[in-house]
Amino acid sequence: MWSEPRRREAGPRPAPAAGRRLPGPAPHQAGLTLVEVLVALMVLTVVMSSVLTALISNTRVNTRVVERAEAIRVSEEVLEGYRQVGSYGQLAAQGAEARDVVRAGRSYRVQTTFCPADRPPEMQCSESAVFIRLSVGLDGRELHRAETYYTAFGKVTP
Structure with missing residues (x-):
């Protein structure tokens, strides 16, 4: 009834008949399996997400450095304007002042x-x-805080 399957003996494969090819990949073909491709994609995803996170973090740090440097420039300009005032008594009488200074598209709040x-x-x-x-x-x-004391040369009066 049923015939038993033929057992193949170990050893080299027999050559196929003329014009026929043995099943399976040809010996000269090399490729990756689906599992290998998926593992490679996972590794690439992890590496790229780490690089992207580092770039975003670096951008934030650079932005804060630029903002702080601009705040220092703003404070220097405002203080220089106060230094140019003829009478420091007028400034002392003001008590306090607040204003906005726009630089590089950002509005810095200056409180004096x-x-x-x-x-x-x-x-x-x-x-x-x-x-x-x-x-x-x-x-x-x-972003920045400064304190200074201005005196008119040779005219300090109590």
């Missing part, structure tokens, strides 16, 4: 306090001297 109560006692304010505390912020974050 003239002669604050907690200034060093030896730095008195008068017509010829003023203590200035300046804070520069962006989006509610303080």
